[in-house]
Amino acid sequence: MKNKRFLGTSFLIILLSAAPAWAGHHVWVDFSDFNLEAWSSVNGNSPPKSSDVEAIKRQIIAKMSEDYATFDVTITTSMPANGRYTQVRMLKKVVEGTFGSSGSGCGTGIDSWDTVTVSCLEVYAGTLSTFPEFTGANATTARISNSLSGTASHELGHVLGLYHCRAANDSFTVGCDEFLTPDNSKDLNAPQWHLMASGASWGTTEESKASLDRFFSPHSERRELAGTVQLRNHFAPLANLDETSDQPRADLTYGRLSSPSTMKWYARMSSGSAFGNYAEWSGDGGDAGDIFLTGDVDEDGRADLVYGRIKSSKQVIWYVRLSSGSGFGNYSVWSADAGDAGDIFRLADVDGDGKADLVYGRAINPTTMRWYVRKSNGSSFGSYSIFSYDAGDVGDLFFVANVDKDKKADLVYSRAVASTQVKWFVRRSDAATFGPLETWSEDAGDQGDLMYVADANMDGKADLVYGRVSSSQDVTWYFRGSVGSAFGYPMTWANAGDAGDLFRLGDTTSDGMADLMYGRPTGLVSLTATPNLAAVRWYGRSSLAAAFSSVSTWASDAGDEGDCFP
Numbered sequence: 001m002k003n004k005r006f007l008g009t010s011f012l013i014i015l016l017s018a019a020p021a022w023a024g025h026h027v028w029v030d031f032s033d034f035n036l037e038a039w040s041s042v043n044g045n046s047p048p049k050s051s052d053v054e055a056i057k058r059q060i061i062a063k064m065s066e067d068y069a070t071f072d073v074t075i076t077t078s079m080p081a082n083g084r085y086t087q088v089r090m091l092k093k094v095v096e097g098t099f100g101s102s103g104s105g106c107g108t109g110i111d112s113w114d115t116v117t118v119s120c121l122e123v124y125a126g127t128l129s130t131f132p133e134f135t136g137a138n139a140t141t142a143r144i145s146n147s148l149s150g151t152a153s154h155e156l157g158h159v160l161g162l163y164h165c166r167a168a169n170d171s172f173t174v175g176c177d178e179f180l181t182p183d184n185s186k187d188l189n190a191p192q193w194h195l196m197a198s199g200a201s202w203g204t205t206e207e208s209k210a211s212l213d214r215f216f217s218p219h220s221e222r223r224e225l226a227g228t229v230q231l232r233n234h235f236a237p238l239a240n241l242d243e244t245s246d247q248p249r250a251d252l253t254y255g256r257l258s259s260p261s262t263m264k265w266y267a268r269m270s271s272g273s274a275f276g277n278y279a280e281w282s283g284d285g286g287d288a289g290d291i292f293l294t295g296d297v298d299e300d301g302r303a304d305l306v307y308g309r310i311k312s313s314k315q316v317i318w319y320v321r322l323s324s325g326s327g328f329g330n331y332s333v334w335s336a337d338a339g340d341a342g343d344i345f346r347l348a349d350v351d352g353d354g355k356a357d358l359v360y361g362r363a364i365n366p367t368t369m370r371w372y373v374r375k376s377n378g379s380s381f382g383s384y385s386i387f388s389y390d391a392g393d394v395g396d397l398f399f400v401a402n403v404d405k406d407k408k409a410d411l412v413y414s415r416a417v418a419s420t421q422v423k424w425f426v427r428r429s430d431a432a433t434f435g436p437l438e439t440w441s442e443d444a445g446d447q448g449d450l451m452y453v454a455d456a457n458m459d460g461k462a463d464l465v466y467g468r469v470s471s472s473q474d475v476t477w478y479f480r481g482s483v484g485s486a487f488g489y490p491m492t493w494a495n496a497g498d499a500g501d502l503f504r505l506g507d508t509t510s511d512g513m514a515d516l517m518y519g520r521p522t523g524l525v526s527l528t529a530t531p532n533l534a535a536v537r538w539y540g541r542s543s544l545a546a547a548f549s550s551v552s553t554w555a556s557d558a559g560d561e562g563d564c565f566p
Contacts, residue, residue: 022228022416022448023395024072025113026085026342027156029064031057031077034090038126042139052141058260059145060090060152062288066257066562067153067195070502072230073160074310075289080342081313083363084394086119086159088152094126100151102158113159114228114395121155123148133206143210150209154195161228162196213533226499227448227469233566235346235399237454237514238506239294239303241267241281242325248301250506252517252538252555253281253294254563260288265305265328268558270508275538275555281305282328285321292566295347295356297334297376298322305566306334306358310341318358318381334358335381338374348400348409350387351375351431359387359409363394371411371434387411388434391427399453401462403440403482404428412440412462416447424464424487441487444480454505454514457481457545465514469499477516477548494548496541502565508554513543517554521561533561 035053042048057077065075079087100123112119125148128134134144240248249270255263265282268275282305286292291308298304302323308316318335321328335358339345344361351357355376361369369392374381392398392413399412408429415423422445427434441464445451450467457463461482467475477494480487494516497503501518508515519536538555541548559565 022114022230023397024074024344025160025229026074026076026080026083027064027068027088028079028085028341029061029075029077029088029090029152030079031090033092034125035092036125037092038094038129039135039139041136042144043141055141056145056148058288059141060149062257062260063145063149064153064156065288065564067149068156069562069564070232071225072232072234074291076310076341077289078310078313078341081340082342083344084113084117085342086113086121086156088156089120089122090148090152091122091124092126093124094130095124096127096130099124099127099147100155102155111159111161113161119159121152121159123151123155131206133210138210146211146213147206147209150195150212157196157225160225162224226450230397231450231502232564233293233504234450234452235397236293236295236566237452238504238508238517239296240301241294241303241323242269244301244325245510247507247510247512249510250508251275252558252565253305254559254565255286255292256560256563257288263287263290263292263564266559268555272509273552273554275558278558279326281323281326282321285328285331286319291316291345292564293345293347294566295349296354297347297356298378299354304328306347306356308339308345313341316340316343316345332379334376334379335374338381338384339372344369344398346398346400349407350400350409350429352407357381359400361392361398364390365394367393369393369396369398385432387429387432388427391434391437392425397451399451399462401453402460403453403462404484405460410434412453414445414451419447422446422449438485440482440485441480444487444490445478450475450503452503452505455507455512456505456514456543458512463487465493465505465516467497467503472499475499475501475503491546493546494541496548496551497539502536504565508540509542511543513545515543516541516548519559519565522557536560536563 036048042052102121238250241251251269252275253267255265258264262284263286265285266278267281268278286307293306294303296303304323305321305328308318310316315337316339318338319331320334321331339360346359347356349356357376358374358381361371364370368390371388372384373387374384396413396415400409402409410429411427411434413425417423421443424441426438426440445466452465453462455462463482464480464487467477475497479491479493497518501520503518505514517540519538522535535557536559538558539551540554
């Protein structure tokens with residue numbers, strides 16, 4: 001694949017912050033100039049049918065959603081109405097020798113997502129029609145969509161800050177085949193199993209691009225992305241699914257696409273020391289590209305599955321499947337229109353009634369985020385109310401958590417003002433608004449740290465917990481406790497996990513303290529090994545109120561690499 005760095009004139013670029021941001025990101029896959037006219041036949045249809053085009057579109061969204069399932073990235077076919085986003089232009093044209101590029105059409109591209117309003121990349125679908133691997137009997141929607149989605153995810157990786165053969169402990173970038181790690185041993189980012197190593201010069205054949213399920217390696221992409229974009233649902237602790245006791249245990253749930261329009265959901269209950277056997281909790285709960293959240297919206301003590309579907313730039317439909325304690329029930333529409341594409345969505349109890357409410361922030365301009373709340377009445381999300389006309393900037397990290405022990409979740413947000421300085425703000429909820437601005441820390445964390453907010457010391461107030469990646473196998477975790485008016489002094493709580501792990505907090509032991517849990521895909525033990533994308537091993541370190549405990553294995557195999565863990 002060909003990748004370009006476009007040097008546009010200054011008036012094309014709108015700077016949003018002095019320091020790089022690392023907030024959630026929206027990706028608009030634009031199919032407005034996409035068709036199959038370059039092919040004489042697809043799936044045996046000559047000429048290709050409109051149904052072939054639609055099938056490819058659905059599969060591209062599904063495969064890209066799996067590629068970026070680990071990260072706080074939303075894939076949509078609607079142009080975001082607000083905020084920063086990347087446009088993926090899926091084009092019908094043939095560009096000789098090139099499947100895609102970052103930046104040639106919009107004046108922005110590689111490494112641009114955090115400093116411009118709209119970054120851009122292009123995928124040249126028609127180019128596939130010039131290769132025998134995608135023509136004749138090989139011209140199937142599955143093979144075509146596989147290569148197009150891989151190309152789009154690869155180019156998106158460049159926009160988000162990834163490079164060819166790049167990991168947290170890489171000191172430079174060259175072709176995968178020649179790359180040596182700093183200790184001069186071969187890099188384990190095997191050429192054929194690395195999203196950013198899918199260009200011809202890195203040994204990936206056209207047949208592989210057509211037939212491999214996904215070009216993704218947990219041993220490479222996440223090392224670098226974790227220092228740029230936060231992990232998915234970092235803002236929400238793991239939730240209790242089945243217990244109604246005063247101090248329940250947080251469980252593990254995950255969704256897996258069985259088709260572009262079918263997300264199956266599984267759950268593993270916490271025993272207090274392990275995640276148990278898996279059980280299917282819903283055979284169909286959401287589509288590829290939906291926004292998945294969990295929270296107790298009906299005050300029965302069990303977290304429910306809540307998901308938003310972007311129908312257009314200005315419409316998001318919200319569905320709820322209530323937890324019965326052994327499964328997610330039938331869906332019901334809780335709001336036919338709540339929020340826009342590009343909004344930031346959270347689920348939290350902001351009025352202290354025991355029911356989680358829908359909270360969403362909207363970028364009005366680079367330095368103005370407006371916050372809306374639709375309160376849960378137990379069966380729907382009500383009319384919106386504005387909780388703050390201006391709270392935060394585009395690129396800030398936003399949490400909604402109870403930091404002052406009054407049972408109402410507050411708006412908490414951080415801003416990277418320098419690479420080694422992150423400033424923290426709080427606006428307390430009074431059940432009707434997020435109140436005056438309070439600065440809770442002038443400097444807590446570095447740009448790129450993994451940020452979490454949850455009660456980790458059993459005092460009823462959500463604390464600041466953050467992890468810092470030093471190398472591929474070295475993550476240091478820090479704790480700053482809430483004193484009700486500020487986040488306190490930092491304490492080192494553990495060296496825990498690898499840079500590519502999926503980290504979450506949650507009270508899995510039922511002691512009132514959030515524990516550190518992390519999942520790691522297994523496999524890929526040599527340059528020629530096939531990674532096992534269907535096995536994620538989970539580890540846990542319990543909070544001891546002053547540190548995280550030694551590590552124990554909570555599940556040897558719970559989830560796949562491309563699953564969504566809300």
